[in-house]
Amino acid sequence: xxxxxxxxxxxRFRGVWAWLLTxxxxxxxxxxxxxVMFWFIIAIVLGFLVRMELMTPGRTIMGAETYNAAFTLxxxxxxxxxxxxxxxxxxxxxxxxxxxxxDDVFFPKLNLLSWYLYMLGGVLAIVSLFADGPxxxxxxxxxxxxxxxxxxxxxxxxxxxxxxxxxxxxxxNFITTVHRMRVPGxxxxxxxxxxxxxxxxxxxxxxxxxxxxxxxLLVVFERVFGTGLFxxxxxxxxxxxxxxxxxxxxxxxxxxxxxxxxxxxxIIPVFSRKSIFGYKAIVGSSLGIATAGSLVWxxxxxxxxxxxxxxxxxxxxxxxxxxxxxxxxxxxxxxMYKGSILMTPPLFFALCFIYLFSVGGLTGLVLxxxxxxxxxxxxxxxxxxxxxxxxxxxxxxxxxxxxxWWPKIFGRMxxxxxxxxxxxxxxxGFMLHYVPMFxxxxxxxxxxxxxxxxxxxxxxxxxxxxxxxxxxxxxLMVINLMMSLKQPVDAPADPWGGTTLEWxxxxxxxxxxxxxxxxxxxxxxxxxRVGTP
Amino acid sequence: xxxxxxxxVKVDAAFIYIIGFSLFxxxxxxxxxxxxxxxxxxxxxxxxxxxxxDWRLELVWTLVPTLIALSMFWIGWSSYAGLRNVPDNAxxxxxxxxxxxxxxxxxxxxxxxxxxxxxxxxxxxLEVTSDDVIHGLFIPAFRIKVDAVPGVHTYAWFLPDxxxxxxxQCSEFCGVGHADMTAVLRxxxxxxxxxxxxxxxxxxx
Numbered sequence: 001x002x003x004x005x006x007x008x009x010x011x012r013f014r015g016v017w018a019w020l021l022t023x024x025x026x027x028x029x030x031x032x033x034x035x036v037m038f039w040f041i042i043a044i045v046l047g048f049l050v051r052m053e054l055m056t057p058g059r060t061i062m063g064a065e066t067y068n069a070a071f072t073l074x075x076x077x078x079x080x081x082x083x084x085x086x087x088x089x090x091x092x093x094x095x096x097x098x099x100x101x102x103d104d105v106f107f108p109k110l111n112l113l114s115w116y117l118y119m120l121g122g123v124l125a126i127v128s129l130f131a132d133g134p135x136x137x138x139x140x141x142x143x144x145x146x147x148x149x150x151x152x153x154x155x156x157x158x159x160x161x162x163x164x165x166x167x168x169x170x171x172x173n174f175i176t177t178v179h180r181m182r183v184p185g186x187x188x189x190x191x192x193x194x195x196x197x198x199x200x201x202x203x204x205x206x207x208x209x210x211x212x213x214x215x216x217l218l219v220v221f222e223r224v225f226g227t228g229l230f231x232x233x234x235x236x237x238x239x240x241x242x243x244x245x246x247x248x249x250x251x252x253x254x255x256x257x258x259x260x261x262x263x264x265x266x267i268i269p270v271f272s273r274k275s276i277f278g279y280k281a282i283v284g285s286s287l288g289i290a291t292a293g294s295l296v297w298x299x300x301x302x303x304x305x306x307x308x309x310x311x312x313x314x315x316x317x318x319x320x321x322x323x324x325x326x327x328x329x330x331x332x333x334x335x336m337y338k339g340s341i342l343m344t345p346p347l348f349f350a351l352c353f354i355y356l357f358s359v360g361g362l363t364g365l366v367l368x369x370x371x372x373x374x375x376x377x378x379x380x381x382x383x384x385x386x387x388x389x390x391x392x393x394x395x396x397x398x399x400x401x402x403x404x405w406w407p408k409i410f411g412r413m414x415x416x417x418x419x420x421x422x423x424x425x426x427x428x429g430f431m432l433h434y435v436p437m438f439x440x441x442x443x444x445x446x447x448x449x450x451x452x453x454x455x456x457x458x459x460x461x462x463x464x465x466x467x468x469x470x471x472x473x474x475x476l477m478v479i480n481l482m483m484s485l486k487q488p489v490d491a492p493a494d495p496w497g498g499t500t501l502e503w504x505x506x507x508x509x510x511x512x513x514x515x516x517x518x519x520x521x522x523x524x525x526x527x528x529r530v531g532t533p
Numbered sequence: 534x535x536x537x538x539x540x541x542v543k544v545d546a547a548f549i550y551i552i553g554f555s556l557f558x559x560x561x562x563x564x565x566x567x568x569x570x571x572x573x574x575x576x577x578x579x580x581x582x583x584x585x586x587d588w589r590l591e592l593v594w595t596l597v598p599t600l601i602a603l604s605m606f607w608i609g610w611s612s613y614a615g616l617r618n619v620p621d622n623a624x625x626x627x628x629x630x631x632x633x634x635x636x637x638x639x640x641x642x643x644x645x646x647x648x649x650x651x652x653x654x655x656x657x658x659l660e661v662t663s664d665d666v667i668h669g670l671f672i673p674a675f676r677i678k679v680d681a682v683p684g685v686h687t688y689a690w691f692l693p694d695x696x697x698x699x700x701x702q703c704s705e706f707c708g709v710g711h712a713d714m715t716a717v718l719r720x721x722x723x724x725x726x727x728x729x730x731x732x733x734x735x736x737x738x
Binding site: 064065068136137138142144145148149232233237238239272273274275276277278279280281302303304305308311312315316319320322323326327329330331333334336337338339340341342343351354355358359362363365366368369370371372373374375377378379442443444446447448449450451452453523525527528 | 540543544547548551552555558559562563565566569570573574575578579580581582583584585586587590591594595598599602603605606608609610611612613614615616617665666667669671673674676677678679680682683684685687700702703704705706707708709710711712713715
């Protein structure tokens with residue numbers, strides 16, 4: 001059976017056009033993979049430079065202006081061009097149709113359009129950020145600073161608007177596909193958990209992104225027509241902007257983490273040879289996180305001067321949203337109970353995820369609690385917390401997904417020793433990098449400081465050393481995966497012994513995914529159906 | 534004079550409660566996970582059991598974390614309430630933020646730049662606002678932080694119970710001088726404060 005690599009779709013295109021004009025969800029996923037990895041590596045380098053500047057107090061390698069530009073670009077690129085699109089656009093596009101037993105997404109042309117919007121958004125972001133000098137607002141673009149600064153915020157928000165549209169169309173596509181295209185015999189409770197998590201995410205993408213789009217339009221109105229909506233001198237309110245911004249950007253955090261949780265829910269059962277513990281609870285908690293997570297945005301604003309009643313409500317809701325995440329962690333750990341566990345690189349990354357995500361989630365409680373939030377808000381504590389969630393969580397689940405589905409996507413297995421070594425370097429460096437930042441935050445070191453008081457020097461030095469271990473690990477991981485591409489295509493269809501439908505098709509899959517109509521079982525994680533590899 | 538509870542005490546108690554519980558939970562999760570990986574490795578446990586869930590266990594691990602979370606919420610909220618309820622006899626000082634310095638205005642109209650002087654033992658209420666973009670007034674030693682928003686007056690209070698020197702920083706990113714927007718808080722005895730307040734503008738240029 002020839003793989004999709006040798007079967008262009010539509011069939012009349014050849015060479016580069018077979019990629020740039022393809023309507024095959026798998027090729028579009030690979031287009032995303034290339035683009036997303038490009039931005040990821042740029043953002044890693046920027047983050048590394050930020051960390052190196054902080055190695056010593058005073059100026060280390062760059063001045064304040066360059067530093068502000070570096071952390072702004074690091075944040076904008078990581079959030080909008082890596083963390084949000086990585087999981088749905090790459091693994092969602094590749095696997096969602098296969099997991100539900102169909103040959104493509106519901107709107108293939110819309111899918112290709114999403115990719116072009118993503119590329120356009122990326123180009124616009126960079127052009128706009130450099131059009132009028134280096135950007136210096138941080139990824140949150142808070143007014144009035146972002147309106148008063150010389151950078152071209154109008155174009156930047158257009159870029160974010162475009163990227164938002166791309167994300168929204170992907171969400172629309174996934175919702176429709178899951179509703180309309182499941183193979184006969186697959187009811188809602190036979191859907192694999194990764195697809196479930198993408199489905200919950202897609203609703204957030206579809207419903208929250210328009211709020212960001214409206215906010216961005218208002219910023220454009222503010223700058224072009226001087227509407228004064230956010231300008232206190234003309235009766236406006238700068239805090240209104242923060243509400244609108246976080247009304248999207250907090251749900252966006254769940255766009256970033258939910259698919260990662262879905263990946264972990266796939267990997268743990270496969271290498272434990274045992275069904276996921278509490279399938280329905282995991283599905284329910286995904287939907288619960290998507291719903292409750294949309295109602296907690298103002299916990300970013302406890303110091304903004306909003307009313308104490310609002311602080312009470314948003315702090316309360318924040319603690320509520322912690323519960324479904326805890327349920328997932330307990331379910332993953334219990335899945336391993338009485339399993340038959342085989343250690344592999346994807347499982348190793350997944351276990352690191354559980355630990356790091358737990359730290360991220362638990363430190364989120366410190367931030368959700370109103371009294372303690374006041375001390376650590378806008379300090380390195382917050383930076384450490386969201387890196388534990390976004391990098392230790394989404395990042396590690398992305399690495400786990402790469403190692404889990406790499407043989408499926410490329411038909412080749414990578415070297416395990418180098419994969420473990422890279423994982424070990426990344427996780428060791430990660431801990432040394434971010435744990436000291438919790439302490440720095442508790443001591444009161446604010447974020448976005450290129451220079452700091454003498455007492456913060458030891459923590460920053462340790463964090464810098466952590467980066468020096470972590471970054472080589474990241475590059476080793478990417479290089480190791482790339483090196484596998486030199487080997488012949490020889491991976492079996494089901495190298496790990498998975499039960500979901502993507503493991504029933506050849507690696508790499510043929511153009512239409514399935515040779516004959518697949519038959520989903522009664523239950524997606526029934527390991528009695530497949531043998532132990 | 535009624536005794537004033539220093540909110541620092543309550544905030545720190547909330548920190549200890551939440552971080553303590555979190556460390557315990559993290560330890561329990563991690564040890565269990567590592568133990569399972571070791572105990573149920575394929576070598577030691579070749580045949581996996583077929584367990585798909587247990588609603589009683591799931592109910593327990595939904596309800597118990599809910600109770601823990603609610604207790605954390607409450608202790609966090611009550612420490613926050615301490616930070617917001619200003620004692621009646623507080624001394625009010627105005628703080629105006631601008632790129633990139635802090636101006637403090639005392640009841641007798643005396644102004645200082647990047648230096649806040651307060652008498653020991655008397656609660657201080659800071660009325661905070663900004664002249665340009667949003668800044669944040671952050672005094673880590675007293676666990677207070679409040680944004681300085683143009684056109685709006687926000688407040689924070691603290692109880693300077695010990696003589697000493699503390700640092701004030703800007704916590705909301707405000708531009709190229711953000712990290713340099715620091716000030717010094719000097720807590721002096723009541724007599725020293727009164728004497729200092731009456732001296733001329735020695736702190737101005």
